[in-house]
Amino acid sequence: MSGHSAERSPYKEAVWIGTGNMGLPMAKNLLRSGIRLGVHNRTPQRLAPLLKAGAHAIADLRGSLSGTPLVFTMLADDAAVKETVLKEGGLLDSLPQGGVHVSMGTLSPGFVLELSKTHTERGQILVSAPVFGRPDRAEAGTLTIVAAGPQKTLESLLPLLEHLGSPVFCVGEDPSLANHIKVLGNFTLAGLLETLAESLSLARRVGVSPEQLVEILDTALYRSPVFRNYGQLMAREDFQPAGFRMRLGLKDVRLVQKEADRVDVALPLADLLHAGFLAGIHRGMEDWDWSALGQVRAEDAGAARKK
Amino acid sequence: MSGHSAERSPYKEAVWIGTGNMGLPMAKNLLRSGIRLGVHNRTPQRLAPLLKAGAHAIADLRGSLSGTPLVFTMLADDAAVKETVLKEGGLLDSLPQGGVHVSMGTLSPGFVLELSKTHTERGQILVSAPVFGRPDRAEAGTLTIVAAGPQKTLESLLPLLEHLGSPVFCVGEDPSLANHIKVLGNFTLAGLLETLAESLSLARRVGVSPEQLVEILDTALYRSPVFRNYGQLMAREDFQPAGFRMRLGLKDVRLVQKEADRVDVALPLADLLHAGFLAGIHRGMEDWDWSALGQVRAEDAGAARKK
Amino acid sequence: MSGHSAERSPYKEAVWIGTGNMGLPMAKNLLRSGIRLGVHNRTPQRLAPLLKAGAHAIADLRGSLSGTPLVFTMLADDAAVKETVLKEGGLLDSLPQGGVHVSMGTLSPGFVLELSKTHTERGQILVSAPVFGRPDRAEAGTLTIVAAGPQKTLESLLPLLEHLGSPVFCVGEDPSLANHIKVLGNFTLAGLLETLAESLSLARRVGVSPEQLVEILDTALYRSPVFRNYGQLMAREDFQPAGFRMRLGLKDVRLVQKEADRVDVALPLADLLHAGFLAGIHRGMEDWDWSALGQVRAEDAGAARKK
Amino acid sequence: MSGHSAERSPYKEAVWIGTGNMGLPMAKNLLRSGIRLGVHNRTPQRLAPLLKAGAHAIADLRGSLSGTPLVFTMLADDAAVKETVLKEGGLLDSLPQGGVHVSMGTLSPGFVLELSKTHTERGQILVSAPVFGRPDRAEAGTLTIVAAGPQKTLESLLPLLEHLGSPVFCVGEDPSLANHIKVLGNFTLAGLLETLAESLSLARRVGVSPEQLVEILDTALYRSPVFRNYGQLMAREDFQPAGFRMRLGLKDVRLVQKEADRVDVALPLADLLHAGFLAGIHRGMEDWDWSALGQVRAEDAGAARKK
Incomplete structure (x- = not known):
């Protein structure tokens, strides 16, 4: 060092x-x-x-x-x-x-x-x-x-x-162990995105401010720059330019699904993410930030797209 | 103060x-x-x-x-x-x-x-x-x-x-706003549990140490006491005595599902959690810590139960 | 008689x-x-x-x-x-x-x-x-x-x-037994709709004719008026006027979910249907036939809506 | 002929x-x-x-x-x-x-x-x-x-x-069209199995006779040898010897998932089946009939295994 x-x-x-x-x-x-x-x-x-x-x-x-x-x-x-x-x-x-x-x-x-x-x-x-x-x-x-x-x-x-x-x-x-950890790490981030996407989508429908929700939960529970950062991107619907593109998110989910399937493990959360990112890509969000998963879930809950 | x-x-x-x-x-x-x-x-x-x-x-x-x-x-x-x-x-x-x-x-x-x-x-x-x-x-x-x-x-x-x-x-x-936030907060915690449960279950199958995975991801990404705490409980299969019982976890998931359904919102992650907690309860984990969701996913992936 | x-x-x-x-x-x-x-x-x-x-x-x-x-x-x-x-x-x-x-x-x-x-x-x-x-x-x-x-x-x-x-x-x-059977029967129909919806959505993407698929599968396997009827409605995208409205489909899925939850049973397929009908309703299909679940899945797979 | x-x-x-x-x-x-x-x-x-x-x-x-x-x-x-x-x-x-x-x-x-x-x-x-x-x-x-x-x-x-x-x-x-249809056909059968598995699992919990349910629904709705046959196998928990082994069911689900992923289509029902068959295989049902998916869902709902 x-x-x-x-x-x-x-x-x-x-x-x-x-x-x-x-x-x-x-x-x-x-x-x-x-x-x-x-x-x-x-x-x-x-x-x-x-x-x-x-x-x-x-x-x-x-x-x-x-x-x-x-x-x-x-x-x-x-x-x-x-x-x-x-x-x-x-x-x-x-x-x-x-x-x-x-x-x-x-x-x-x-x-x-x-x-x-x-x-x-x-x-x-x-x-x-x-x-x-x-x-x-x-x-x-x-x-x-x-x-x-x-x-x-x-x-x-x-x-x-x-x-x-x-x-x-x-x-x-075994060199591949490092890649397993990297792939799993990205999967946990995508899991956080799904969690935030569903939470904020419901928050909006019941009249809770998404930004306040992220602020409170980070203060009360997470105290995590990653939680706060993705939460704020999603709360502000700030998906462009992308920090990490949705199609790369899909690629990473496919990686973890492939590894899991190879060892006979089912990952229902990865399956949700796979479907969510694909839906987003078919709706034209391919090059948006992968936190636009929040937009996919919001649209499925009846929200219109912000111009 | x-x-x-x-x-x-x-x-x-x-x-x-x-x-x-x-x-x-x-x-x-x-x-x-x-x-x-x-x-x-x-x-x-x-x-x-x-x-x-x-x-x-x-x-x-x-x-x-x-x-x-x-x-x-x-x-x-x-x-x-x-x-x-x-x-x-x-x-x-x-x-x-x-x-x-x-x-x-x-x-x-x-x-x-x-x-x-x-x-x-x-x-x-x-x-x-x-x-x-x-x-x-x-x-x-x-x-x-x-x-x-x-x-x-x-x-x-x-x-x-x-x-x-x-x-x-x-x-x-509106007093109910505070409860919406509490319910959503607990839902995000349960989402974290699902994410960890699937990740650790796969980690074990591919030879990655669950404890090392949690340590690395918390250092690299989360820096969050909540992530580290639940990750360690799950990595150590340390589910008893419970900090928060699985049947209370189920109760909270049902709360968020009910609120979501009332406003016509689907929460696929909550559905996964509902099924996961129910499976755990039917397997005798009712009074284990709700992080025992990790045990449910591990068993579904072929792991035996630790005595 | x-x-x-x-x-x-x-x-x-x-x-x-x-x-x-x-x-x-x-x-x-x-x-x-x-x-x-x-x-x-x-x-x-x-x-x-x-x-x-x-x-x-x-x-x-x-x-x-x-x-x-x-x-x-x-x-x-x-x-x-x-x-x-x-x-x-x-x-x-x-x-x-x-x-x-x-x-x-x-x-x-x-x-x-x-x-x-x-x-x-x-x-x-x-x-x-x-x-x-x-x-x-x-x-x-x-x-x-x-x-x-x-x-x-x-x-x-x-x-x-x-x-x-x-x-x-x-x-x-017990009079409620009859209603359990009715509710379960409708749930199986909705399960058939999901099965057809996903199958036809994939068929279209790989170049298989949806109508021919339904014809072949009914001849080869099902020999069932229900399979043929719903399959044809979905293959022809013939969703209006409705025989049974999507919002009634949602009502029936909610019935089966409620009964299942009451006895601590998870129904992952019912959860999929719940999300699918809600997505359709938020996209304006409330009064379409419930077989328009096929349209929901097709859109999620990138298909445009037929005028 | x-x-x-x-x-x-x-x-x-x-x-x-x-x-x-x-x-x-x-x-x-x-x-x-x-x-x-x-x-x-x-x-x-x-x-x-x-x-x-x-x-x-x-x-x-x-x-x-x-x-x-x-x-x-x-x-x-x-x-x-x-x-x-x-x-x-x-x-x-x-x-x-x-x-x-x-x-x-x-x-x-x-x-x-x-x-x-x-x-x-x-x-x-x-x-x-x-x-x-x-x-x-x-x-x-x-x-x-x-x-x-x-x-x-x-x-x-x-x-x-x-x-x-x-x-x-x-x-x-194009010769592969025939195989698409075969793969899709098997997927619809697996979809029927999931539908039956969840329905019968709930039926048992609420006191409805599984055999009567199958009889009634086939008479009232399906009139289909396939529905009746699989329904009866599942109602009678008659999974051995296998007509079609669970591990072949898993193989077929993987085929349809692979084809779907190749054309960017998500199949949430196939994902459920994938998880269900894997869970069954990890519980020792590899060589049981694939209708033993009914046993998997029943166990997740708290049923014991029949000797």
């Missing part, structure tokens, strides 16, 4: 792939550790702020990674990781034996398990380290990081990861 | 009815305001600690209230209030014109609305002031109080109510 | 109250038994066809029933029966000791149980005999009748009831 | 793969058309009755199909078809150009679409012709067959298919 962390890390150089809204500030914070960092993005223009901060650009991943034992990816989904890692000439081919791939995106646990086996077959190591937090926390270096992978590798990475956020929770040797 | 509050209140004496786990410490705190307090309970033995603290016992409510313009009730449900207030010789008959009934129990909004009309017809005033918080917060005088009734009456009561908890939220002239 | 039935019935005269779409043809068929029939309706103009068929009008129920030991009611709901039977000067007051009230409407089982007790206290007998079938079957005298009440009374009524429909199922001494 | 059908069919010989409970009687009926039939099964002992009836055994599929332009498969699921058709040396390799594969099992529509493309690439034709009916109807040649594929091919097959059942519904050129 402090300046000497990089000294404790055995890694002197690394490569960072993926510089979207989250990846960019994360890479910037990693640079502060003093590590030599090559950066790559599908849209190279996005790299400018990092080059200014001391990183060097990597135009072509082929070959250029062969000497680099440490590569971070911060990519949107399974498909993007497949494209970057698994296709011919991808990371799998260019990472050296003993090299470490730290995947920080929100991927499906099942895919991470497969990916881990594939890396192992090549003598490489996968660490999965998805994060909780929006871009502002990425910027501030205060993300919560959930990391899983071989213990010694995790220990060697900690001094670096602590530049991106803390605490870093190490949750086991 | 401070020692001089009682001086600001126009009331020099009052009667307190109902000294259960919540009512007893609340009445004790009210005594600290310096008010002269008569106390009554169906089981008179429960009054001892209050008498020691300076209250006087009221054996028979009939007549003895005729000179007292202020009566608090802290009773379990609509039925108990009907018994105490509405039956012949009850509070309705003994309270003088202009007298104030402050009802602090968790009653149904529909009943409170009726009760308010009945008091008004007799020239009396109903204030509804349900509370959030368990006995420990009642003891500490840190309940959250949601009060509704005629504004001037509310103002005259504030110096007294602040001995029981703060903040006191005044939410309108 | 044949012409001599009336001879076997000990009743030579009776009164019929309620001549709506169902009551009118039922009363007409009862006349065919040869019984002397007084008829009454809130809107007396509705009586004309019956007077022509040989009935006599009863303008005022007060007193005029005191000599009549047998009164049929075919009324819309609990409220209408309360109005006609329970209020001062109602049927309860004018029916003689030993008189029989045959209630043929769709009432709530709980109310029928109360009503039965009330009649018994007056030395009167309640028989509950709700029917299955639409006006066309009432006309044809082919209703299915479910009757419950004291066995001897039922036997004495059979020759009359068989003019209204057959078979007549006698299901026990 | 009569003896001269085979004369109208251009096919003089065919191969039949898969002789389980359904496949065996179907193949036997096909022999009656007069066609020369080679038969194959993973467990060759199962072929005996067919050899006696005039078929010849095919021990190894490799090569032996190269001259046969017509192959029927009646296999359990996608996996079995993959094994038989797609793996090296499978049907795909041995069927000649212009050859026809008639797949009669219950496969997922998505897989059939893929399979159809694969056959087309080899210049082969896929007809999908799943059936409705249990082994008794297969035996009697009264299955309902839903067929989809190129119209001319369908026409040439009709004289043969009519030996297996009638009517044969031809539903379009």
